[in-house]
Amino acid sequence: MSIFNAKKPRVTAWAGCLICGAVLSLAFPRTNFWWLSWVSLCPLMILSFHPRLRTTLACGLAFGAGFFGCHLYWIAIFGKLPWLALTLFQSLYIVAWVLAVRYAGIRLGPWGRLLLLPSAWVCMEWLRSIGMLGFTWGDIGYSQHQLLPLIQIASLTGVWGVSFLIAAWNAMLANIATYWNTGRRSISYQVCAVLLLLSAVLVYGVAAMRSPMPTDRQxxxxxxxxxxxxxxxxxxxxxxxxxxxxxxxxxxxxxxxxxxxxxxxxxxxxxxxxxxxxxxxxxxxxxxxxxxxxxxxxxxxxxxxxxxxxxxxxxxxxxxxxxxxxxxxxxxxxxxxxxxxxxxxxxxxxxxxxxxxxxxxxxxxxxxxxxxxxxxxxxxxxxxxxxxxxxxxxxxxxxxxxxxxxxxxxxxxxxxxxxxxxxxxxxxxxxxxxxxxxxxxxxxxxxxxxxxxxxxxxxxxxxxLRRKTLYTRMGDWFVFLCFGVTGGLTIWSLCKRMTN
Missing domain, CATH: 3.60.110.10 (Carbon-nitrogen hydrolase)
Structure with a gap:
């Protein structure tokens, strides 16, 4: 399956993912075309379930190379080898995500994939941040730093909640492209669910920004x-x-x-x-x-x-x-x-x-x-x-x-x-x-x-200020919830595979 119409679909898929990755980098400073992050992941999510495993992995690597190669172009100040090495290293996380969602979601329906894809994406971003070589440059939640009503959700979930919203929207678009001809009613419900979630987040954000700030002890x-x-x-x-x-x-x-x-x-x-x-x-x-x-x-x-x-x-x-x-x-x-x-x-x-x-x-x-x-x-x-x-x-x-x-x-x-x-x-x-x-x-x-x-x-x-947010009190609880959802859906998919 490919969303690209060409005589050589595999080559076109790789090239398309490379371009989509490069386009995603434009959502961050200094260009700040934040809206690009809401569509750039969609082709990669579709191609994660390509019948050929090699094509899927190549698409993940191409997307990572396009994104990190452009987003981290400034590393070349220290030499081309460090830039290439860091780009490749960070791209491997995208490859790992593609491989994980492919095997976990191959037997899931549209609702399962709508939950799996963004949850696994949050898990991948969190894993990128830990360890001696941890690095958060490129987490998609940061692309929305100018959309203040939307990112107020970070006071509850951390930046990971913003990344989840973006990935969920892309997953919805991927499901529309994949399942529209066979399950329009289910997809329509998904669109309503995602729009309802975004509306709730925006209402919370507007209300939070209107709350009065203390003025004592200035x-x-x-x-x-x-x-x-x-x-x-x-x-x-x-x-x-x-x-x-x-x-x-x-x-x-x-x-x-x-x-x-x-x-x-x-x-x-x-x-x-x-x-x-x-x-x-x-x-x-x-x-x-x-x-x-x-x-x-x-x-x-x-x-x-x-x-x-x-x-x-x-x-x-x-x-x-x-x-x-x-x-x-x-x-x-x-x-x-x-x-x-x-x-x-x-x-x-x-x-x-x-x-x-x-x-x-x-x-x-x-x-x-x-x-x-x-x-x-x-x-x-x-x-x-x-x-x-x-x-x-x-x-x-x-x-x-x-x-x-x-x-x-x-x-x-x-x-x-x-x-x-x-x-x-x-x-x-x-x-x-x-x-x-x-x-x-x-x-x-x-x-x-x-x-x-x-x-x-x-x-x-x-x-x-002394009042603590939910994120300050609870830490990365949302990340661990995403790990639970990803693990649960993976087990469910494996059980279905064994039953069949």
């Missing part, structure tokens, strides 16, 4: 975007440029009323924890501006281990809180099995392995508890959820996206912060070295924003 927060390229020699001139820029912008933010000022990841080129004069200088800056300063810098312990850390500086007190990044970037901050991969020295990988922090501790600025995620950590829902569940009243994200250059990667990265805000019902203050810096409210509305390669300050009033 804090004037500012994120500093120095627009300094960190991929240069760290000489005396670099130190002077960093200090001159960030100290000047900090004073301007304080004059505008900010009492919590956030610098980006590694914005401070020195080592505040071991340099007493630097710590004293930062303490005096905080005292002068009457503000708490949260900044990113490297740290070194007595064993000579290096950490990527965030430090909270209190007025006149110096360092009152420290958080070391727990989830490091593979090949960017450490190289797994470095001794067995000598050829990586030809590519832009780190020459010094950083050490991961041990726990997701909170920082306390006066009475306000702050949860800090550093760069790569913000793409994983469980990290911000863990911080909020531990009592964080505000979420801060500091990142250095300068190495993305002028690609779409910085905007793709920033879009994930919108979902983190909604999932946990918290204000998010995001400070990026060269952009995108922004402040986001608990419903995903961007209150202030500074684009890439601009210098300046983003400032807004935020409120420390």
């Amino acid at each position: 804090v004037e927060a500012a994120a500093i975007q120095g627009n300094i390229n960190t991929d240069t020699e760290h000489d005396l001139a670099y130190f002077e440029r960093c200090h001159g820029t960030y100290w000047s912008l900090t004073r301007k933010a304080a004059l505008a009323g900010a009492t919590l000022i956030v610098w980006p990841e590694t914005a401070e080129p020195g080592y505040p924890a071991r340099d007493q004069f630097l710590e004293y200088s930062l303490s005096q800056l905080a005292l002068e501006t009457r503000s708490y300063i949260l900044l990113g810098a490297h740290d070194e312990d007595q064993q000579g281990r290096y950490f990527n850390s965030g430090f909270l500086i209190a007025p006149g007190q110096g360092i009152v809180g420290r958080y070391s990044k727990v989830r490091l970037v593979p090949f960017g901050e450490y190289v797994p099995a470095r001794r067995y991969l000598p050829f990586l020295s030809y590519y832009r990988v780190t020459s010094v392995d950083l050490t991961a922090g041990t726990d997701f501790n909170l920082l306390k600025a006066g009475r306000t508890k702050i949860g800090l995620a550093i760069c790569f950590e913000s793409i994983f829902p469980y990290i911000c959820r863990t911080l909020t569940h531990s009592g964080a009243e505000i979420l801060c994200i500091i990142t250095n996206d300068a190495w993305f250059e002028r690609t779409a990667a910085a905007e793709q990265h920033a879009s994930k912060s919108v979902l983190r805000a909604i999932e946990n019902g918290r204000y998010v203050v995001r400070a990026a070295t060269t952009g995108v810096s922004c402040i986001i409210d608990p419903h995903g509305r961007i209150l202030a924003r500074k684009g890439i390669f601009e210098q300046g300050i983003v400032k807004a009033k935020i409120v420390p």
Whole structure:
């Protein structure tokens, strides 16, 4: 079976899936054609049940190559081999999904497939996020970051619920194409069911966005975007440029009323924890501006281990809180099995392995508890959820996206912060070295924003919040429900096969 009319249907199917994958990448920043995600999966879902197994697997690989090859094109900054390797590795998840739904759903009817396809898709995305090489870039739920009424469901289900809705709509379209001639009544009921589900989600989203926000305990927060390229020699001139820029912008933010000022990841080129004069200088800056300063810098312990850390500086007190990044970037901050991969020295990988922090501790600025995620950590829902569940009243994200250059990667990265805000019902203050810096409210509305390669300050009033969303309290319950549905339908299909 093929939805493509051609003399060579298998070749056309592969090419069609390759194109559909590439088209899906346009649903994400910077193009943001979000509606493409609601149709791009449909051909792949139809071809998952192609009579030829090789054609099915080839279609899955082609779709993955088209999507991840285009969506992650910026990885080529580090070389073509890393880009090809990551594209192939991520495409294997699509192949695994195609293989799983083919065997689990081959004997299921349209209703069974309507449940199986989106549930299995959510399971696949969650599996992509776990482990040492976990990676959430490309989860389809993030393509809807601008549709705020729709994505309010993330406060209940996490981003996985948004992915489920998109996959369910595509599954409905696939069933229409497959079963319309033989079961129009059943398909009509399916369309009504999916439309009813989407309507309920939108009604919930609109109601959530209209709910009043607390206004007590307001804090004037500012994120500093120095627009300094960190991929240069760290000489005396670099130190002077960093200090001159960030100290000047900090004073301007304080004059505008900010009492919590956030610098980006590694914005401070020195080592505040071991340099007493630097710590004293930062303490005096905080005292002068009457503000708490949260900044990113490297740290070194007595064993000579290096950490990527965030430090909270209190007025006149110096360092009152420290958080070391727990989830490091593979090949960017450490190289797994470095001794067995000598050829990586030809590519832009780190020459010094950083050490991961041990726990997701909170920082306390006066009475306000702050949860800090550093760069790569913000793409994983469980990290911000863990911080909020531990009592964080505000979420801060500091990142250095300068190495993305002028690609779409910085905007793709920033879009994930919108979902983190909604999932946990918290204000998010995001400070990026060269952009995108922004402040986001608990419903995903961007209150202030500074684009890439601009210098300046983003400032807004935020409120420390304590109420926890269902997602914060329950975690990835929706994912485990999808695993249960997928497993149950698989067992049902196998039983039918054995009976027949």
